[in-house]
Amino acid sequence: MSTLDEGTKAAVEGSWPLLPHERTWGRIPLLGVCVSASVATWIFITGGFVAFYLPAGQGAITMIAGSLVGILLIVLALLRVTTRYGIDSVAASTPQLGKRGAYVALALTYASVIGWNTLLLVFLGRAAAEILISTDVFGEGARQTLIVVFGLLGVAAAWAILRGGPARMRNVAPVIAVGVTLIAVFLLIALIVNVGWSKIADAEALAPSDSKIFNYVTGFELLVASMLSWWPYVGGTVRLAPGTKTALWPTVIGLGLAIALLSMIGLFAALAIPESGGDPTTYLVEIGGLGFGLPALAFIILANIGTTMVGVYVSALALKQVPTLQARLPWNATTALALAPVALAVALVPNWVFDNFGSFLAFIGVAFAPLCGIQIVDYVVFRKHTLDLRAVFLGRRGDAYEYWGGVNPAGIAGLIGGAAAYIYLLDPVDYTSRAPYQYISASVPAAFVAACVYALITKFVVMPAGKGGYGKTAEVAIERSSDEAVPALRR
Known part of the structure; x- marks a missing residue:
């Protein structure tokens, strides 16, 4: 392998920014990855x-x-800055949080991806258990053991696929995307044929509030919060696309629209079969018989591996932001480190993870809505979508993002203010709310509050102190976003 190939491999499997000619994912591969990642249980x-x-x-x-x-x-x-510079989401948070402050974003990424991957692999185990129990290979008493065993096999499968790096992910993603989308369509058809559209359409909500507007806002909030969980995933995947135009619609359609449309199957299933909670592993064989249910469950297993694979990749990229891991830990060991806590959770507390799904969604809103808010105001208003690559990746004393001890107080205060606003409006544990939640939801106001706090401190404290590289960013970006600049960082 040539030196260039080695450098490309190190960048793609690490946190280094990618050169323009290394960003080889077109619209179809990116759409395939987005759809295969989003279409999971x-x-x-x-x-x-x-x-x-x-x-x-x-x-x-x-x-x-x-x-x-x-x-x-x-x-x-994220989209413009990550595609412009070929960086992942955690690296893109460094200008807002500081070189050391970005470890907060790394921790949030690691925790959220662990949560999602654990949930997905528990569902994978449930699907596999349903197949084996429905075919009388095992009895009902073996269900919990089967869930754990097959969840751990899913961990091993995701690690094995990623041994080939993101190129392997790009190649298998379109196949998974087509397969699971077809299964989703068949799921919907099976529901309508076996239950009847009129029963689904006429069904009442299962446990609504007396306030109609509260019900609307909470349904809206659940989808906003779940979508915000894709903050780590988006940067990790679109950095491999050649530009914003290439990445925009695959991201919006493959994540934003696909998740909404396919979540409707869970909505319809829960209304028609309330005890299912939307979980297809509980009703597929019942409504479709073995001939339909077993292949569908098999594709659900495949879909969950696809999403887990993307999650492991982006969490491995986040871990590579730690200089010691970037320099010393090989790719396969990094992906194993990303999967280790998932394997422990699947083995030890699978039911706890499943039972606390609602609180996990709220945690996503608490964590990532404020982070989006401070990035939007910083990149759009203050930096005009530019940054200093050397300050992000080398971080020498006195660089633009050193701030005070490597931490930007504006970013940390923005995160705290946004999280406090969210928790005031909606308790993430028991979903009790305070006015004016019923009119404005929680995630969007949390992002707005975080943006305002960040903007005020930046304008009146950070910029007057000459911190953050404001006013110099445009020249640095023009000089350092070229093919000549990034290899210098990687030598």
Whole structure:
């Protein structure tokens, strides 16, 4: 392998920025990765949560709105800067949080991806257990053991696929995307044929509030919060695309729209079969028989591996932001480190993860809505979508993003202010709310509060102190976003 190939491999499998000619993912591969990542069992459970508050028609419209608003926040926060410089989401947070402050974003990324991957692999185990129990290979008493065993096999499968790096992910993603989309369509058809559209359309919400507007806003909030969980994923995937134009519509359609549309299956299933909660592993064989149910469950296993694979990749990129790991830990060891806590959770507390899905969604809103808010105001208002690559990746004393001890107080204060606003409006544990939540939701106001706090401190404290590289960013970006600049960082 040539030196250039080695450098490219190190960049793609690490946190280094990618050169323009290394960003080889076109619209179709990127769309395939987005769809294969989004079409996993968790979207059906999200729809099932919305069924507690809204019936079919109102829930469907509300979910589309929430999903598109959520992806809009991510696009505004990340898309242009990550595609322009070939960097991932955590690296893109360094100008707002500081070189050391960006470890907060790394921790949030690691925690959220661990949560999602654990959930997905528990669902994978549930699907595999349902196949084996439905075919009388094992009895009902073996269900919990089967869930754990096959969840751990899913961990091993995701690690094995990623041994080939993101190129392997790019190649298998379109196949997974087509397969799971077809299964989703068949799921919808099977529901309508076996249950009847009239029963689905006429079904009442399962446990609505007395306030109709509260029900609408909560359905909206569930989709905004779940979409914000894609903050780590978006940067990690679109950095491999050649530009913003290439990445925009695959991201919006493959994540924003696909998640909303496919979550509707969970909504409809929960309304028609309330005890399912939208989880297809509980009703596929019942409504479709073995001939349909078993292949569908097999594709659900495949879909969850596809999403887990993307999650492991982006969490490995985040871990590579730690200089010691970037320099000393090989790719396969990094992906193993990303999967280790997932394997422990699958083995030890699978039911706890499943039972606390709603609180996990709220945590996503608490964590990532403020982060999107500070990035939007910083990149759009202050930096005009430019940054200093050397300060991000080398971080020498006195560089633009050193701030005070490597931490930008504006960014940390913005995160705290936004999180406080979210928790005031909506308790993430028991979903009790305070006014004016029923009119404005929680994630969007949290992003707005974080942006305002960040803007004020930046304008009146950070910029007068000469910190953050404001006023110099444009020249640095023009000089350092070329093919000549990035190799210098990688030598």
